[in-house]
Amino acid sequence: MILAGSNRRLHSVHRNSGLAVAGLAADGRQIVSRAKSEAANYEKVYGEPMPVKELADRVASYVHLCTLYWWLRPFGCGVILGGYDRDGPQLYMIEPSGLSYKYFGAALGKGRQAAKTEIEKLKLSELTCREGIVEVAKIIYGVHDEAKDKSFELELSWVCEESNRQHEKVPSDLLEQAK
Amino acid sequence: MPYYIIRNPYVTGNSVIAMKYKDGVIMACDTGASYGSTLRYKSVERIKEVGKHSLIGGSGEFSDFQEILRYLDELTLNDHMWDDGNSLGPKEIHAYLTRVMYNRRNKFDPLWNSLVLGGVKKGPKGDEKYLGMVNMIGTHFEENHIATGFGNHMAIPILRGEWREDMTFEEAVKLIEKCLLVLLYRDRSSINKFQIAKITTEGSTIYPPYALKTNWGFAAFENPSKGAVGTW
Numbered sequence: 101m102i103l104a105g106s107n108r109r110l111h112s113v114h115r116n117s118g119l120a121v122a123g124l125a126a127d128g129r130q131i132v133s134r135a136k137s138e139a140a141n142y143e144k145v146y147g148e149p150m151p152v153k154e155l156a157d158r159v160a161s162y163v164h165l166c167t168l169y170w171w172l173r174p175f176g177c178g179v180i181l182g183g184y185d186r187d188g189p190q191l192y193m194i195e196p197s198g199l200s201y202k203y204f205g206a207a208l209g210k211g212r213q214a215a216k217t218e219i220e221k222l223k224l225s226e227l228t229c230r231e232g233i234v235e236v237a238k239i240i241y242g243v244h245d246e247a248k249d250k251s252f253e254l255e256l257s258w259v260c261e262e263s264n265r266q267h268e269k270v271p272s273d274l275l276e277q278a279k
Numbered sequence: 280m281p282y283y284i285i286r287n288p289y290v291t292g293n294s295v296i297a298m299k300y301k302d303g304v305i306m307a308c309d310t311g312a313s314y315g316s317t318l319r320y321k322s323v324e325r326i327k328e329v330g331k332h333s334l335i336g337g338s339g340e341f342s343d344f345q346e347i348l349r350y351l352d353e354l355t356l357n358d359h360m361w362d363d364g365n366s367l368g369p370k371e372i373h374a375y376l377t378r379v380m381y382n383r384r385n386k387f388d389p390l391w392n393s394l395v396l397g398g399v400k401k402g403p404k405g406d407e408k409y410l411g412m413v414n415m416i417g418t419h420f421e422e423n424h425i426a427t428g429f430g431n432h433m434a435i436p437i438l439r440g441e442w443r444e445d446m447t448f449e450e451a452v453k454l455i456e457k458c459l460l461v462l463l464y465r466d467r468s469s470i471n472k473f474q475i476a477k478i479t480t481e482g483s484t485i486y487p488p489y490a491l492k493t494n495w496g497f498a499a500f501e502n503p504s505k506g507a508v509g510t511w
Contacts, residue, residue, distance in 0.1 A: 112360040136360065140353065 110257045114139035116149050116184050118257055119159075122208035123177025123196070131179050131194075135159050152183035156192035156200050164198025178208045184259040211243035218242065229260035288340035288391040290314050292325045293469050294430035295336035295395045296458050298442055299408045299423050300451035303479035304397035306336045307455045309463075310488050311470035318470060326476045326485060330355040333369040333398030334478045334485075335376075338427040339415065340391035347390060350379065369398025369409040373419065381417030389415040393427035399480050406480050426458070429466040434458035448477065460491055 111119050111132045119135055121128030138158045142150035159181065166172045174196050181192045193206040204224050207215035218239045227235065233256055240254060290312050297306040312320040325344070326336040329351050337344035354375060358367045367375075373396040383389050393414040399406055411421040424438040437458050446454070452475060462469050471493065476485040 108362075112362060115356065115359075136357075140356070144349075144353075 105253075107253070108255065110255045111136075112257075113155065113181070113183075114143070114149055116259060117152055117155060118182055118259065120180040120182075120208075120257075121177055122180070124175075125177075127175045128177045128179065131159060131163065131175060131177070134162050135181070149185065151185045151187070152181065152190040152192065153187075153202075155183065156181050156190075156194065156202070160194045160198050160200035163194055163196065163200075167196075167198055180206050180208055182259055189259060211245075214243045215239050229258055233258065286388075286391065288343075290319065290341045291391075291468075292323065292338045292341050292344065293466065294426055294428035294434070294462055295325065295338050295393070296426045296430050296434050296438075296455055296462075297336060297395045297397050297410055297424065298438060298451065298455065299397075299410050300446040300448060302448065303399045303477060304334065304408055304410050305448070305451045305455060305475065305477045306334050306395060306397055307459055307473055307475045308336055308338070309459070309469050310472045310474055311468070312341050313468045316468075318468070321470055321472060322488070324474065324485070326474060328478075328483045328485070329372055329396075329398075330358065331366050331482070332400040332478070333367075333372050333396060333409075334476050334483055335372075336395040336397075336427075336476075338393045338395075343390040343392050344394075347376070347379070347392065347394065351376075368400035368402075369396055369411075370400070372396055372398075373409070373411040373413065373421075377413045377417060377419040380413050380415060380419075384415065384417050391415050395425050395427060397425075398478050401480070429462060429469075430458065433461050433465055437461065456491060460493070463491065463493065 107125070109121050109125070109128070111121070113119050113132065113135045117139070119132050121132065135155060135158070139150045139155055142154065159179065163175050167174045176196065178196055179194045181194065183190055191203045191206060192200055193203055193208065194200040205216070205219035205222070207219060222235055237254060237256065244252060292312050293309050295306065295308040297304060306326050308325045310321065310323050310325070311318055312323040323341065325338065326334055327348055329335050335351065337347065351372065354372070355367065376394055376396060380390055380394070393412065395412045397410040399408050401407070409421065410423065410425055411419060412425045412427065413419040414427070424435070424442050426434040426438065438454070441454055455475065459473050463471055471490045472488050473491065474486060474488050476483065
């Protein structure tokens with residue numbers, strides 16, 4: 101019953117970085133909106149796209165802020181931030197506590213333990229992006245429990261040399277292949 | 280509160296000429312920017328792409344044009360990040376620019392530019408070509424052919440006489456070159472280095488700068504002081 105493309109969980113934050121949200125979708129939108137405005141403001145002031153490390157820092161500070169005051173509730177979602185800047189591609193995960201680390205592979209959500217085990221089996225340093233999307237799709241399908249979970253729509257996006265270092269949705273033919 | 284800061288332009292770009300042709304819109308201008316009466320900058324790109332469907336050409340204060348490009352960059356980035364299969368077309372961008380220019384004018388702090396906005400986008404009736412212009416006081420309109428600055432006086436009469444609905448790209452370039460040549464001869468702030476840009480459904484192309492052939496071989500130029508009586 102899902103209308104394809106209606107529940108976007110992958111968002112572009114700037115030309116070269118994107119955010120994946122796991123958890124309360126509405127809270128996720130707030131984080132994305134904040135990240136977008138941080139990235140736009142950075143480029144306005146400094147004239148260059150925001151480095152991913154800096155963006156992760158800002159998002160983490162923002163998420164952490166909501167854990168400091170009794171009248172604010174923490175964000176009900178975690179976020180995975182991927183981007184490509186001068187230091188190459190980088191992956192950060194920001195948890196609702198405000199904890200932010202740089203990762204080679206990360207997973208969030210209900211099936212994250214199983215997904216993490218699967219990712220650890222992959223040889224990440226040798227995987228190209230094209231091969232990577234197939235692997236990632238496999239993991240998502242593998243972790244999805246047919247009986248317990250609702251049906252879902254796969255969303256894939258990447259930032260790599262092939263996409264000209266821009267964050268964009270994986271071209272539909274590759275997406276079909278991955279499925 | 281800022282009031283009555285009607286500025287003077289410092290570094291100004293020259294005319295921009297644009298017109299619709301069979302496959303889309305063609306735009307041309309010279310690559311010079313003057314500092315008053317000095318031809319200070321000779322390699323200035325005054326036509327830029329905006330989003331996927333439009334081209335913008337700017338004459339007037341060049342720094343204001345750069346600022347407008349920055350606003351448009353923000354606009355198109357946000358539009359791009361929606362990622363919903365829709366993107367801003369030339370008509371929408373023209374409307375946005377009109378708002379920006381008119382509002383600045385009302386604050387007595389205008390962006391001292393005449394902007395030409397052209398593009399092609401798929402509409403309900405197929406591919407729709409769009410060409411419009413906005414100037415510093417917010418006057419805006421849509422036409423089949425546009426010229427700013429001196430082009431209004433020298434190029435528009437030519438375009439009105441010779442523009443036709445279904446010109447091919449080559450015919451359009453010839454007509455535009457005719458207008459550019461007239462401007463080169465008669466407008467003292469133009470230089471012989473032009474850029475032509477076109478936009479079609481396939482996308483936009485901004486061609487590298489080139490020069491036009493001019494003819495100065497008139498008898499009256501041979502010995503200009505022949506008929507002069509002499510100074511006192």
